[in-house]
Amino acid sequence: MTSVVTRRETPPIGPVVGMVGAGQLARMTQQAAIALGIDLRVLANSFDESAARVIADTRLGDYRDLDVLRAFAEGCDAITFDHEHVPTGHIEALTAEGVAVRPGAEALVHAQDKAVMRERLTAMGVPCPAWARVSGREDLEAFGKEHGWPVVLKAVRGGYDGRGVWVCSSPEEAAEVLDSGTELMAEAFVPFERELAVLVARSPHGQGVSYPVVETVQQDGICVEVIAPAPGLDPEDAAQAQHIALKIANGLGVTGLLAVEMFQLPGGKVVVNELAMRPHNSGHWTIEGSRTSQFEQHLRAVLDLPLGSPAPVAPVVVMVNVLGGADPGVFGRYEHVMAHDPGVKIHFYGKEVRPGRKIGHVTAFGTDLDEVRARARHAAVHLATGEYV
Amino acid sequence: MTSVVTRRETPPIGPVVGMVGAGQLARMTQQAAIALGIDLRVLANSFDESAARVIADTRLGDYRDLDVLRAFAEGCDAITFDHEHVPTGHIEALTAEGVAVRPGAEALVHAQDKAVMRERLTAMGVPCPAWARVSGREDLEAFGKEHGWPVVLKAVRGGYDGRGVWVCSSPEEAAEVLDSGTELMAEAFVPFERELAVLVARSPHGQGVSYPVVETVQQDGICVEVIAPAPGLDPEDAAQAQHIALKIANGLGVTGLLAVEMFQLPGGKVVVNELAMRPHNSGHWTIEGSRTSQFEQHLRAVLDLPLGSPAPVAPVVVMVNVLGGADPGVFGRYEHVMAHDPGVKIHFYGKEVRPGRKIGHVTAFGTDLDEVRARARHAAVHLATGEYV
Known part of the structure; x- marks a missing residue:
């Protein structure tokens, strides 16, 4: 007879990375961990969560409890995060006990506390509102x-x-x-022309890498579309935006990924809006669209391995989020999307469909922006709603 | 406190595919399943196996026991294989009981029994030794x-x-x-010029797709290198090889992937050597090298979803296997390989290192065959042995 799914602990073969949180970012990190032979462990609230469904070494516990974090960190070569809600004091305590937490508390606080972030960036001379x-x-x-x-x-x-x-x-x-x-x-209020994002990685040894600058489109504060690279961006403005992001990563001592959301002003200059220190929605395009996915890059960085090439694999890559619609029957709509466009990549996060919830994304590639964007939108809208746009 | 890693069954959100066997093919299938929101379940011998390490829904049991297979198949939308050792009679029994086994027994026997395969291909007029x-x-x-x-x-x-x-x-x-x-x-004995392989997918509804013809290099009967597409292959010979593979897939009623290993004779014609009906070593290059990885393609085919684009993403893709060397310290050698070549992709299967064992592979991309091949070999040899070639 088959056993029930009771898993004993298996001694790891490779490095062990513990990720606090089990949402879609941890789930997609597992794809990269599988390739590199890294044992990814997640701290989840329930076995129903997006990453818990696909990661063998899922532990349940409350990340607000320091003892839970201590037990979770045992045997991990590095601890990192799927979200930014772990109390700063807990991270400091773990670090003091010798756990490699990446990013560390001193860096992470700038993604947790917007006032601390603004104070620091202002002091560094980074353009802010x-x-x-x-x-x-x-x-x-x-x-x-x-x-x-x-x-x-x-x-x-x-x-x-x-x-x-x-x-x-x-x-x-x-x-x-x-x-x-x-x-x-x-x-x-910044009267911006458009929103940009720069994703960079920095390793404990100080290696830094920047992905191409992307344009992000938000609706009701939620990122719905990412175009890589940002169309029509002046190369000098692009270099400046990348420079700012790497300067922030270095100045704050970030280890792992840093996503810098920016407003682009009329005339081209940018000001920094928000920071995130983890894989980020603006980097989902890299899974198939770059030589190194953001998730692999994050694992490399937190393990202090040399960083991978951020080069894009197509002239235009567009990612569109799939937001839950009224009808949860997403899988029934794979048929049309896959038959309609054999080149589009579907990502579904294994989350229950609720209206407006980020439940997946699609990515399309090509050379013509309008065509690629139309393909990605068609797929995402159909998956969400069953409509044909 | 964190719980121990005791997992209760989680009701699936998406389709469930059960894969018999938990080697590296099942492991890499999990990467594709994660993207598509498919719940992948594997039947393993132990939690130490390559795929069991990274798949939450791992069941232990003996695939030679029909009752084990029956229990494993319960709740699965399709059953497929990481290897070809499941007894034909068991597959017939499952099919008779209403389980969607893909490929089915009638097709799979041609990958299990070489004499049956030769009889059938000869009858179909397929060139064989x-x-x-x-x-x-x-x-x-x-x-x-x-x-x-x-x-x-x-x-x-x-x-x-x-x-x-x-x-x-x-x-x-x-x-x-x-x-x-x-x-x-x-x-x-066929005095061949070189070995080729054609990977095709066929769905239950009959859609067929062929990847580009690749050249495979074997040492002691083990595939060690794959070049995609096969260099210098005459387009007519390539089309003929693809035609043969699709003809076999259709003739045998294959559902899922079919890898057709071929000898290319002086003059260009091919004869068929072996068949495999599962993801195959000759298709590992597709993970990053094609718009649709062979693992995603297999999942689409066994679920009868429309097939994905087999288009390559670079003019030259080379995959080189990493065979275990005397020193098992593979992870210590990531440092050099990643720093030396930020564009090479490393795959390590989470298997204990034993001399000669397939423990991973690397993939490189580019435009110049000699350069790409040298990069892939350098990475694979260094990972295996620590030497610099």
């Missing part, structure tokens, strides 16, 4: 008076995918948020 | 007299990677094998 901490209506009014309305209010900690960000046209609109007790900061 | 069943010294002498020496003796069932194949210059050399009780056949 005007900003200030605000602790009440008076602060906000003063900020709006100086920098104009609308003002972008942000939760200093914990926001993602548009959550924790409020664009306010007046102090009245901000009343509810101001009264909520959330630690807040204000930023000047 | 002269061959005959032999049951003793007299048969062999008669065959050698008619077709010349050396004669290639083959075990009708169970051989792979050069095992079960003996090149004999005289009946005396074959004495031990002839006396062993193994069911044997003889084939004329």
Whole structure:
């Protein structure tokens, strides 16, 4: 008879990387870990999570509990993250106990605390929007008076995918948020032409690599489309954006990936919007679109292995996210998408379909931007909704 | 506290494919399953096996036991194979009970029984070496007299990677094998120029796709190098080889992948050597070298989904196997290989290193054959031995 699926611990053959969190980023990291013979271990909340479904060494536990993290880290050559919510103090404690946590607490805090990030980037001379901490209506009014309305209010900690960000046209609109007790900061609204992102990797030994600058398209604060490389970007502006991202990675002592989200202003210059220190939605195109996927790059970096080539494999790569629609029957729609376009790559994250939830993405390749973009959109929309666009 | 790694069954989100066997082919299939949101389940002998290390839904059991196969198949949308050793009768029994086994017994027997394969291909008019069943010294002498020496003796069932194949210059050399009780056949020795392989996929609905013809280099019966596409191959000869492979897939009713190993004769024509009905060493280059990896293609085919584009992503792709050397410290040698060549892709199968064992492969890409081949060989040799070639 077959055994039930009770797994004893298997001694590892290769290096062991522990990733805290078991969402789609950990899931896609497993694809890279399989190739490199790295044992990937994840800390999940449940065996139903995206990565837990596909990773043999899944442990259940609460990442907010230091003892859980200690037990999880045992036997790992490096610890890294699928999300940025692990308390800074826990990371410091693990590091003090000799665990190789990458990125470390000193770097990671800049992706966890937007005010700390703004202070540091400002001190480094990195272009940022005007900003200030605000602790009440008076602060906000003063900020709006100086920098104009609308003002972008942000939760200093914990926001993602548009959550924790409020664009306010007046102090009245901000009343509810101001009264909520959330630690807040204000930023000047940037009248950007478009959004760009630069993904870089940095190893503990200091090797740095930058992927090509991409254009990202957001809807309701969620990244829905990425075009690599960013179309029509002036090579000098591209070099400047990459320079800024590598400078930040170096200045903050990042180990692993750093995604730098930027606004491009009329005239071409960029200002930095957000930082993420992990594989990032703006880098999903690299799975098939670059010689080294961001997930492999992250594993190399956290294990202090030499970094891989970020070269793209096609002149144009477009990634479009699949957001859950009303009808959860995604698999029934593979038929059309695959038959319609044998070259499009489908990624489905093994998550329950809920409206608006990121449940997958598709990637298309080619030479003509409009054609590639239309193909990727067609596939993503059909998978999500069953419609033909 | 973290739980121990005891996993309860998680209800699947997507289709479930069960793969019998947990070697490196199942391991690499998991990379493709992760992308497509397919739940891959494997039947392993132990949790130490290559695929068992990286697949959450690993079941232990003996594939020679029909009850084990029945329990394994429960809840699977399709059953397929990492190897060709499952008894034909068991596959027939499962099929009769309504399990979608792909390939089915009628097709698979041609990859399990070389004499059945030769009878069928000969009847289909597919070019093969002269061959005959032999049951003793007299048969062999008669065959050698008619077709010349050396004669290639083959075990009708169970051989792979050069095992079960003996090149004999005289009946005396074959004495031990002839006396062993193994069911044997003889084939004329083919004075080939080189070896080629054609990988095709066929779906239950009959869609067929052929990858480009590749050149394979064998040492001691083990595939050590694959060049895609086969250099200098006349387009008509290439088309003919692809036509033969697709004809076989259709004629035998293959569902899933079919690898057709061929000898190319002086003058360009081919004769068929061996068949495999699963992902194959000659197709590992497709993981990064083709728009659709052979592992994704196999999953699509066994689930009767439309097949993916087999287009290569670079003019020259070379795959070189990593065979275990005397020093098992492969990971310590990542450092040189990755620093030396940021574009080479390393695959390590999570298997214990033993001399001569296939433990991984590397893939390189480019435009110049000599340069790409040198890069792939350098990486593979260094990983295996620590030497610089």
